[in-house]
Amino acid sequence: MHLTRLRVRDLRCVIDAEIEPHARLNVITGLNGAGKSSLLEAIHLIAYGRSFRGRVRDGLIGSGSSAVEVFVEWAERNRLRRAGLRHTGARWEARLDGEPVDLLGTLSAAVAVLTFEPGSHALIDGSSEVRRRYLDWGLFHVEPSFLSHWRRYARGLKQRNALLKQGAANQLPAWEMEMAEAGERITEARRRYVGELSLGLSAMASALSPDLGPLALEFASGWKEQDLALADALLLARDRDFAAGFTTVGPHRANWRLHSSLWPAGEAPSRGQAKLCALACLLAQGEHFRKTRGEAPIFLLDDFAAELDRRHQQRLLEVLRGEVWQVFMTGTESPQGLEDADFAGFHVERGHVRTA
Numbered sequence: 001m002h003l004t005r006l007r008v009r010d011l012r013c014v015i016d017a018e019i020e021p022h023a024r025l026n027v028i029t030g031l032n033g034a035g036k037s038s039l040l041e042a043i044h045l046i047a048y049g050r051s052f053r054g055r056v057r058d059g060l061i062g063s064g065s066s067a068v069e070v071f072v073e074w075a076e077r078n079r080l081r082r083a084g085l086r087h088t089g090a091r092w093e094a095r096l097d098g099e100p101v102d103l104l105g106t107l108s109a110a111v112a113v114l115t116f117e118p119g120s121h122a123l124i125d126g127s128s129e130v131r132r133r134y135l136d137w138g139l140f141h142v143e144p145s146f147l148s149h150w151r152r153y154a155r156g157l158k159q160r161n162a163l164l165k166q167g168a169a170n171q172l173p174a175w176e177m178e179m180a181e182a183g184e185r186i187t188e189a190r191r192r193y194v195g196e197l198s199l200g201l202s203a204m205a206s207a208l209s210p211d212l213g214p215l216a217l218e219f220a221s222g223w224k225e226q227d228l229a230l231a232d233a234l235l236l237a238r239d240r241d242f243a244a245g246f247t248t249v250g251p252h253r254a255n256w257r258l259h260s261s262l263w264p265a266g267e268a269p270s271r272g273q274a275k276l277c278a279l280a281c282l283l284a285q286g287e288h289f290r291k292t293r294g295e296a297p298i299f300l301l302d303d304f305a306a307e308l309d310r311r312h313q314q315r316l317l318e319v320l321r322g323e324v325w326q327v328f329m330t331g332t333e334s335p336q337g338l339e340d341a342d343f344a345g346f347h348v349e350r351g352h353v354r355t356a
């Protein structure tokens, strides 16, 4: 899929901007604070209902305005589709192909976007929640039944946690059964997905940087899955969970780890290594999406020159040029090595965008 039109109103310093992006590579340049990242935030907002730089109400809406508005048009299998989102920070209204939308997830399912931004190293060195979200984003897009299992599990977990807080044991078995059934399905899907991602990850990583060596993903389900079914793990954890006041085992505690020969077991990767590995993971996820769905997600690269040294920038550009994805990248300058490339340049100045 690729955007054919992007219109942004009242997002940070961008009061009203419209661009017709290139189907492949879009390079957005401008001075610091010009509003380059704001354009990427607009695309991210449509796909995720939030920014990659915090909540909508925390400064995303341009000062003096009550809502941010984003409109996109995109081509998908020779069909033109469109979506719009108006967000006040507290309330939102969305439309997809001219029809009102009740759930933000409907937009997320339609517009697939992967974002690499200055905080993306958290995928490797941040909390397990970031890594679960990474897996679940992929499964949400490639496995149609995943969302219903996920919702069922989340509802069971919420009910079980409420009962644990109240000290009410008698209703626990019913909710544990719900959690166990849905949770086993979630785990099966996550484990399979991690396996599939691992197949493409090392190739992607070596294209990005030969130094990264072979990479492997190791999945942990959130309970001692090799010894116990989830239903038994929940039963056994009851006393501890009553004392804690929440559920201490289950897929909501799942995690994965990346193994690389660059950092021995027990050692943490450097910030730069974590960034490169996070990028490799995102690219591998995009490639998996493309192979499974038969169309590619849109890739956003915020301030990529500041994130990667020149050698890795060149390698990334080569990888991206070999792919069929639509890419939006920002930087204070256009990257070197694009002289013979077919791409669109946009220049941003105080929130105004023009073709470069």
Ligand SMILES: Nc1ncnc2c1ncn2[C@@H]1O[C@H](COP(=O)(O)OP(=O)(O)OP(=O)(O)O)[C@@H](O)[C@H]1O
Residues within 6 Å of the ligand: 011, 012, 013, 014, 030, 031, 032, 033, 034, 035, 036, 037, 038, 039, 059, 060, 061, 062, 063, 303, 330, 332
């Ligand atoms: N709510 C807001 N209303 C109006 N302007 C805002 C608001 N929030 C931030 N800004 C301004 O918008 C600009 C943000 O731009 P953005 O972060 O997109 O710039 P950038 O070109 O990506 O910069 P850099 O190269 O420094 O990353 C800044 O000048 C900031 O002062």
